[in-house]
Amino acid sequence: MNDKINLAAKLALLDEPYKPGVVGHLNDYKLQVVKVKGPFVWHKHDETDDFFLVLSGRLTIHLRDRDVELEPGEIFVVPRGVEHCPEAEDETHVLLIEPRDTVNTGDAGGEMTASPRLI
Amino acid sequence: MNDKINLAAKLALLDEPYKPGVVGHLNDYKLQVVKVKGPFVWHKHDETDDFFLVLSGRLTIHLRDRDVELEPGEIFVVPRGVEHCPEAEDETHVLLIEPRDTVNTGDAGGEMTASPRLI
Numbered sequence A, B: 001m002n003d004k005i006n007l008a009a010k011l012a013l014l015d016e017p018y019k020p021g022v023v024g025h026l027n028d029y030k031l032q033v034v035k036v037k038g039p040f041v042w043h044k045h046d047e048t049d050d051f052f053l054v055l056s057g058r059l060t061i062h063l064r065d066r067d068v069e070l071e072p073g074e075i076f077v078v079p080r081g082v083e084h085c086p087e088a089e090d091e092t093h094v095l096l097i098e099p100r101d102t103v104n105t106g107d108a109g110g111e112m113t114a115s116p117r118l119i
Helices: A007-011 B007-011
Strands: A021-026 A029-039 A050-056 A059-063 A067-070 A074-078 A084-099 B021-026 B029-039 B050-056 B059-063 B067-070 B074-078 B084-099
Touching (some): A007 A021, A007 A084, A050 A059, A067 A074, B007 B029, B007 B084, B050 B059
Antiparallel strands (some): A021 A029, A050 A074, A050 A084, A059 A084, B021 B029, B050 B074, B050 B084, B059 B084
């Protein structure tokens, strides 16, 4: 049986922005924490929506037609197929939920692609 | 396109414990907020895990062999098929994530069964 997950304790194990840690699973979804700082890459996921919950800090999710600004306690679900680019000026902590096989950089690939690692 | 979801603002729309409000979706999952106060009912979901994230307050998830105590920023995923009974002494706010067709009282049914309502 799994144990409870303390998100702040898990985030303390991360040392780099945009290197998510998998903290648990919900059926075939992975629960991930990530530190965001600076801009990510524009990408989209054609097969899945993308769940962001801000835990601390402030996250901008750039969309092609607008920006979504998230503060702690705010969720945004990027619909499947919609291009987006997360960015944070100061270090921001986020809970991400996606299907287990989702790649963080979606269709974009490149050097910011991170392999899932359990923390 | 959906908009961002402020969890505290959504919780302010709820007036009764154990009457969850659906605040959004992630693919075929519903994102729900709920106020917990007092004991719920023992139940299980044979088809799905059950995600709890405490936003404020303190939640006890009774399992048959132990209790899991959750504070804000803590997640517990009840594995499918495992009997559980949530309880909170003082009003506690929770984010729940489950497949869209999941019934809150699982196999138990009864008067605490709540229909999903979008808030």
